[in-house]
Amino acid sequence: MIPNTSGSIPADLDRWLHANDQRGMDDLFAFLRIPSVSAKSDHNADTARAAEWLNASLTRFGFASEILPTPGHPIVLAEWRKAPAGAPTVLIYGHYDVQPSEPNELWTSPAFEPTVRDGKLFARGAVDDKGQLWVHAMALAAHLGARGTLPVNVMVLAEGEEEVGSVNLAHFIERNRARLACDYVVISDSAMFAPGIPSILSSLRGLAYFQIEVQGPSGDLHSGMYGGAVVNPAMALARLLATMHDARGRVAIKGFYDRVRAFPAAVLMGMKKLPHSDARFRKDVGVKALGGEAGKTTLEKLWTRPTCEVNGMLSGYTGEGAKTVLPAKAMAKVSFRLVPDQDPDLVEKLLRAHIKRVAPPGVTVTITAMHGGRPWRADLDGPLFDAARVALAAAFGRDPVIVGEGGSIPVVGDFERILGAPVLLVGFGLPGENAHAPDEWISVDNLRRGMRAMAVLYDALG
Numbered sequence: 001m002i003p004n005t006s007g008s009i010p011a012d013l014d015r016w017l018h019a020n021d022q023r024g025m026d027d028l029f030a031f032l033r034i035p036s037v038s039a040k041s042d043h044n045a046d047t048a049r050a051a052e053w054l055n056a057s058l059t060r061f062g063f064a065s066e067i068l069p070t071p072g073h074p075i076v077l078a079e080w081r082k083a084p085a086g087a088p089t090v091l092i093y094g095h096y097d098v099q100p101s102e103p104n105e106l107w108t109s110p111a112f113e114p115t116v117r118d119g120k121l122f123a124r125g126a127v128d129d130k131g132q133l134w135v136h137a138m139a140l141a142a143h144l145g146a147r148g149t150l151p152v153n154v155m156v157l158a159e160g161e162e163e164v165g166s167v168n169l170a171h172f173i174e175r176n177r178a179r180l181a182c183d184y185v186v187i188s189d190s191a192m193f194a195p196g197i198p199s200i201l202s203s204l205r206g207l208a209y210f211q212i213e214v215q216g217p218s219g220d221l222h223s224g225m226y227g228g229a230v231v232n233p234a235m236a237l238a239r240l241l242a243t244m245h246d247a248r249g250r251v252a253i254k255g256f257y258d259r260v261r262a263f264p265a266a267v268l269m270g271m272k273k274l275p276h277s278d279a280r281f282r283k284d285v286g287v288k289a290l291g292g293e294a295g296k297t298t299l300e301k302l303w304t305r306p307t308c309e310v311n312g313m314l315s316g317y318t319g320e321g322a323k324t325v326l327p328a329k330a331m332a333k334v335s336f337r338l339v340p341d342q343d344p345d346l347v348e349k350l351l352r353a354h355i356k357r358v359a360p361p362g363v364t365v366t367i368t369a370m371h372g373g374r375p376w377r378a379d380l381d382g383p384l385f386d387a388a389r390v391a392l393a394a395a396f397g398r399d400p401v402i403v404g405e406g407g408s409i410p411v412v413g414d415f416e417r418i419l420g421a422p423v424l425l426v427g428f429g430l431p432g433e434n435a436h437a438p439d440e441w442i443s444v445d446n447l448r449r450g451m452r453a454m455a456v457l458y459d460a461l462g
């Protein structure tokens with residue numbers, strides 16, 4: 001059950017993790033039972049409870065931990081600063097908030113009742129990100145439990161607003177820049193390329209998210225009495241959305257690609273060598289054909305190219321049967337994934353100019369910016385990445401691969417910019433993990449290997 005890492009993990013740490021395996025799982029179950037859904041205000045008490053739970057756990061492990069309020073959900077900041085003089089300081093970041101669990105009827109077991117089936121731990125937050133945050137907590141606890149000390153100074157910073165855009169975090173880091181000063185930032189909030197293949201992230205896409213509203217007549221109209229003479233807002237919105245891409249699958253907003261910086265040839269070459277199969281990918285997501293930009297490979301599209309997506313649409317009658325109505329308004333949630341050096345604020349300007357150009361007369365279009373985040377690219381040299389390679393190899397029995405990522409963690413760029421420290425992104429999820437979807441899971445084996453890998457990482461950095 002528990003991974004045999006053939007003596008590559010220091011025996012005292014491995015022994016502690018063995019001895020505390022069940023206790024650690026029970027604790028993680030308790031964490032996962034708290035429905036800390038940051039997007040929903042009726043869960044605010046639960047979100048606060050998750051912060052308190054984490055704070056208490058880190059305190060029990062030997063950290064000086066406190067809950068720091070923000071205008072939104074609080075931040076948990078735990079510190080241990082008794083490493084030998086000259087030892088580096090590591091800041092570990094994660095988030096204790098989760099996405100909403102809906103649609104609940106599609107879960108095999110309830111979202112907030114953690115359940116293990118086939119070596120997978122199912123629960124909302126299992127992989128994103130409570131389980132991965134817990135990997136670090138246990139790795140740190142192993143050091144403090146087995147040795148009474150850590151080879152590095154450590155801060156654990158966990159926020160409760162990642163899933164709603166980390167709106168207060170950049171400001172918090174700015175204000176606490178001196179206290180948060182560190183040599184390295186480590187984050188586990190992503191996935192491995194494939195089972196058994198440990199992975200280091202070299203890039204994240206950024207995000208610019210908008211709500212687009214199209215207002216037509218002042219109220220809903222009889223579609224027979226008015227249709228044909230009054231512009232239909234749902235049709236207007238559909239037309240408007242259809243202008244977002246050209247025939248080759250590129251985003252057709254003027255200037256959108258101006259800031260896109262090519263990925264280094266070595267990174268692109270590395271991507272081509274990864275064992276990816278389009279047929280398999282199609283099957284995994286359940287489609288007959290793939291889309292997107294012509295002339296790019298799937299991994300290139302996912303990791304190195306910006307996109308425009310519709311996340312949701314709402315208009316008119318959507319209930320049972322047929323209702324003849326010309327709706328008064330239509331709405332779409334539209335987001336852009338961005339790559340270096342695109343900028344969310346600039347994308348907003350370009351989008352507004354584009355909509356102004358293509359909006360049909362007879363309706364009023366309003367754009368509201370929701371949240372955004374900058375794209376990020378790692379510089380994979382230096383002691384942090386060397387240590388990560390050693391640590392992952394020790395726990396997984398093979399060298400890690402370098403991967404990109406299509407998702408976004410907005411704060412990563414802020415850490416680098418404000419604290420001036422390199423960021424290591426090393427995740428323990430797996431393809432098909434159902435993050436943000438029903439039946440989210442994390443591999444129990446990855447949890448255990450992850451704990452061992454991170455325990456070795458702190459050794460290697462110390």
Ligand code: BES
Pocket residue numbers: 128129162163164165166189190191207371373405406407408409410
């Ligand atoms: N952990 C994810 C981001 C992620 C997913 C990184 C997969 C690497 C691999 C994070 O919790 C998330 O969901 N981010 C949001 C952005 C946020 C602003 C809502 C995303 O990517 O949609």
Ligand code: MN
Pocket residue numbers: 095128129162189
């Ligand atoms: Mn996450």
Ligand code: MN
Pocket residue numbers: 099128163435436
């Ligand atoms: Mn997420």
